[in-house]
Amino acid sequence: MSGPETDGRGKHHDMTETTQKICAGDVRSASRLIRDLEDKRPEARRRLRQLFFHTGRSFIIGITGSPGAGKSTLTDALISELRKQQKTVGVLAVDPSSPFSGGALLGDRVRMLRHAEDTGVFIRSLATRGALGGLARAAGDAIHVMEAMGKDVILVETVGIGQQELDIIHHAHSIIVVLVPGMGDEIQTMKAGVMEIADVFVINKADRPGAKQLRTELASLLNASPHGPQDWIPPIVSIGNLYEPENFAKKTAELMDAVAKHHAHLITSGQLGERTERKAVMEITDALRACILEPVLERLIADGELTKIAKRIQRRETDPFTEAETIARRFLKTGETP
Amino acid sequence: MPERKIRVMVAKPGLDGHDRGARILARCFRDAGFEVIYTGCHQTPEQVAAAAIQEDVDLVGLSCLSGAHRVLFPRVVELLREKNASDIAVIGGGIIPEQDFQMLYDAGIQAIFTPGASLDSIVEWIRTHVRTGN
Numbered sequence A: 001m002s003g004p005e006t007d008g009r010g011k012h013h014d015m016t017e018t019t020q021k022i023c024a025g026d027v028r029s030a031s032r033l034i035r036d037l038e039d040k041r042p043e044a045r046r047r048l049r050q051l052f053f054h055t056g057r058s059f060i061i062g063i064t065g066s067p068g069a070g071k072s073t074l075t076d077a078l079i080s081e082l083r084k085q086q087k088t089v090g091v092l093a094v095d096p097s098s099p100f101s102g103g104a105l106l107g108d109r110v111r112m113l114r115h116a117e118d119t120g121v122f123i124r125s126l127a128t129r130g131a132l133g134g135l136a137r138a139a140g141d142a143i144h145v146m147e148a149m150g151k152d153v154i155l156v157e158t159v160g161i162g163q164q165e166l167d168i169i170h171h172a173h174s175i176i177v178v179l180v181p182g183m184g185d186e187i188q189t190m191k192a193g194v195m196e197i198a199d200v201f202v203i204n205k206a207d208r209p210g211a212k213q214l215r216t217e218l219a220s221l222l223n224a225s226p227h228g229p230q231d232w233i234p235p236i237v238s239i240g241n242l243y244e245p246e247n248f249a250k251k252t253a254e255l256m257d258a259v260a261k262h263h264a265h266l267i268t269s270g271q272l273g274e275r276t277e278r279k280a281v282m283e284i285t286d287a288l289r290a291c292i293l294e295p296v297l298e299r300l301i302a303d304g305e306l307t308k309i310a311k312r313i314q315r316r317e318t319d320p321f322t323e324a325e326t327i328a329r330r331f332l333k334t335g336e337t338p
Numbered sequence B: 001m002p003e004r005k006i007r008v009m010v011a012k013p014g015l016d017g018h019d020r021g022a023r024i025l026a027r028c029f030r031d032a033g034f035e036v037i038y039t040g041c042h043q044t045p046e047q048v049a050a051a052a053i054q055e056d057v058d059l060v061g062l063s064c065l066s067g068a069h070r071v072l073f074p075r076v077v078e079l080l081r082e083k084n085a086s087d088i089a090v091i092g093g094g095i096i097p098e099q100d101f102q103m104l105y106d107a108g109i110q111a112i113f114t115p116g117a118s119l120d121s122i123v124e125w126i127r128t129h130v131r132t133g134n
Helices: A015-024 A027-038 A042-052 A069-082 A108-114 A137-146 A186-190 A210-224 A246-268 A271-304 A305-314 A322-331 B020-030 B043-053 B069-082 B097-105 B120-130
Strands: A059-065 A091-094 A105-106 A121-127 A153-157 A174-179 A200-203 A237-239 B007-013 B035-043 B057-066 B089-094 B111-112
Touching: A015 A027, A015 A042, A015 A137, A027 A121, A027 B043, A042 A137, A042 B043, A059 A069, A069 A091, A069 A108, A069 A153, A069 A174, A069 A246, A091 A105, A091 A108, A091 A137, A091 B043, A105 A237, A105 A305, A108 A121, A108 B035, A108 B043, A108 B120, A121 A137, A121 B089, A137 A153, A137 A186, A137 A271, A174 A246, A174 A322, A200 A210, A200 A246, A200 B007, A210 A237, A237 A246, A271 A305, A271 A322, A271 B111, A305 A322, B007 B020, B007 B043, B007 B069, B020 B035, B020 B057, B020 B120, B043 B057, B043 B069, B057 B069, B069 B089, B069 B097, B069 B111, B097 B111, B111 B120
Parallel strands: A059 A153, A059 A174, A091 A121, A091 A153, A105 B035, A174 A200, A200 A237, B007 B035, B007 B057, B057 B089, B089 B111
Antiparallel strands: none
């Protein structure tokens, strides 16, 4: 492999065999790289750097909502809709890691079995590994890998969330919030957090009691929100019983249509630029954390220094801010690499 | 360098809906600190192999209680080989008569666990045998 060369636009030409294979759509290499990124293998970061210049062309849809709301089943239905349109699809399905064992049971694929053999669909399960924002720590990286593979659309299914695990807003262009009836009164719909991030609402399991009431409350909330004539008002799609396949298919097609309309709105209104900028801010913030904070922490932990400082803080011999400033001066100003 | 997380897949190929054992194993692997992809019942070997590659697992654990293990288990190994994924280990379990063991070993199934095998022994086997260094 040759050293990095740039063509003036910052693009690196040192593509390795692996990154070339990924750009050609090879599942094995892509899946391995995602795993290397999850496991923080040092060479993985370098590969992702090369791939970065092949990203940014996919449409990314986030699907979020409470546990058991039907996110995986809807993801499965959306895959079918997208495949009907001949679009290639990447799916990232996130489930929680155990805070005790570090293990995880990743069960979202169970709902998507029928797409397992379709070469136009790449489904990858991710465990959160301690991340608290509803996504996996490596979710952003995994999205980039799927983008580099050339997937037209990437569906990102979050863990079952509560009210404010909202990391998905930094990653997706359009966000589907899946609600189910019976989860509380109208005050719940007025609260900040998850209710604010939806570009499209789904009222799932709409054949159950309370669905109509939820729809009325949600619609009244949306109508009462201040909005200009050009603003996007999140549409509400009610989806009923999965076991009435004809109706279910009709409704999921309606959902896909609503998401496509939102995508078009993002482009015509210029909001797509705002969202991709928000994403870029998050990307550099994360990269700074990975390049500055994490190596410093790792070194302090390995040296046993962190424990010593913590003990002094515990005894009130010093305060955390003074210590942090001293450490920052040591690593940032001396040019010493941590 | 941080240690690799072990990733395994638990699957039930064929027309067999008895998944209690597979579920108990999936849960046990979770508690052992593995990331477990659980894909449930009624899968074709093709679906199992494709999912194993998409998930980049170290190992596939197949469960079969219907008697079709002689056909289904070797087929999964064969498909993984065809897709250059023979580094993914395949083990099996369920109602498997002892006289079939050798045939399955010959076909590339690396271990077989039948009723009575302790959960710990299965976890230990996986820890010892899967690739975690590369």
